[in-house]
């Protein structure tokens with residue numbers, strides 16, 4: 001582990017404004033070799049002079065970036081109450097309203113508690129188990145044409161799993177057709193974009209109203225049921241009077257809960273498609289447990305290689321690549337870059353290499369060095385569910401098929417989540 005940084009942020013942070021020409025050239029090379037979105041390019045600039053905390057300055061954008069364990073810990077945990085989750089008027093605030101992800105203070109604690117209490121591991125497992133036949137069928141359909149479209153196929157599957165477990169709803173084929181485009185629009189709406197530079201948030205897409213109406217129907221149904229899914233817990237806590245507030249929560253869970261798992265599953269498929277020997281080793285582990293039958297979700301969680309592969313994909317491609325905050329009072333933006341933290345060269349040997357083996361050697365990265373699900377009061381309430389569903393989907397996928405790349409690795413973009421630009425992976429049925 002590296003040394004602790006001082007408790008207070010340094011007065012004068014290094015800034016990308018002072019980048020020397022040589023650093024800029026090196027950074028440009030790294031961007032060209034790893035093309036991605038403009039934000040990723042800007043962050044790559046920082047790698048040129050490897051700092052744990054710095055000021056990102058470009059084209060009028062100015063924000064503090066925390067990218068090392070001590071600075072990340074300070075923002076997420078030690079001084080968490082100095083930051084608001086978002087600025088008023090940001091697209092994500094417009095979409096989620098008073099949703100958990102963009103809300104602060106006492107109300108945040110109360111709603112978080114409702115969600116956390118209603119998503120305990122045993123209940124999640126039970127609900128997910130009940131949804132497995134439908135998920136298996138969705139996987140079967142996705143593989144039918146001998147190809148897996150990314151990120152659409154994972155998106156359909158993670159959306160289905162989320163609706164079943166959190167909203168107690170079986171997504172119909174008709175809904176999937178009608179709303180897939182809407183869901184993608186909503187996700188793209190909240191990603192960082194040019195609005196960060198000119199300060200005017202884009203208008204909410206019409207998809208938002210349509211999705212809210214659909215979620216309101218699910219919520220109304222939940223008001224009259226006593227089941228134990230998170231939507232029912234919300235219904236008990238908010239009742240009919242606070243329906244718009246509850247729909248904000250559902251919208252937040254819908255977007256935050258499916259886009260992240262989509263990103264992780266897509267990364268895993270792409271990474272494994274390029275590593276046939278790793279696919280074989282994983283398959284051996286999975287089939288040693290369950291043969292060709294549907295594996296049990298709880299038993300899967302104890303498979304060491306599967307665990308290492310998922311951990312490593314979360315390190316290299318953290319679906320939530322950054323956590324944005326606004327400093328109370330000044331309103332200055334602060335970004336916790338999970339992406340840079342996970343590729344910190346002082347912590348991770350061969351930081352840019354996909355190497356699941358590092359997790360099997362029992363090496364731990366140290367506190368606040370590996371945070372795919374965040375930390376502190378805003379720790380992800382869906383972490384357990386996400387790991388369970390993604391491990392199951394990946395295991396089942398490998399039991400059914402082998403994965404083969406059809407082209408060079410696709411580009412990734414820093415949108416709301418780290419997103420793989422559309423691509424197709426060939427699959428051979430087994």
Ligand code: HEM
Nearest residue numbers: 100101256257260261319320323372373374378380382386
């Ligand atoms: C692989 C999947 C997932 C990853 C990598 C992930 C990652 C994260 C991270 C890093 C944060 C903290 C963001 C910050 O610092 O600002 C977060 C927050 C959150 N996540 Fe997840 N997440 C995943 C899945 C899910 C799922 C399945 C759900 C819901 C079912 C969910 C719901 C949320 C919510 C509501 C928050 C906001 C929590 C708060 O502000 O208190 N996430 N997630």
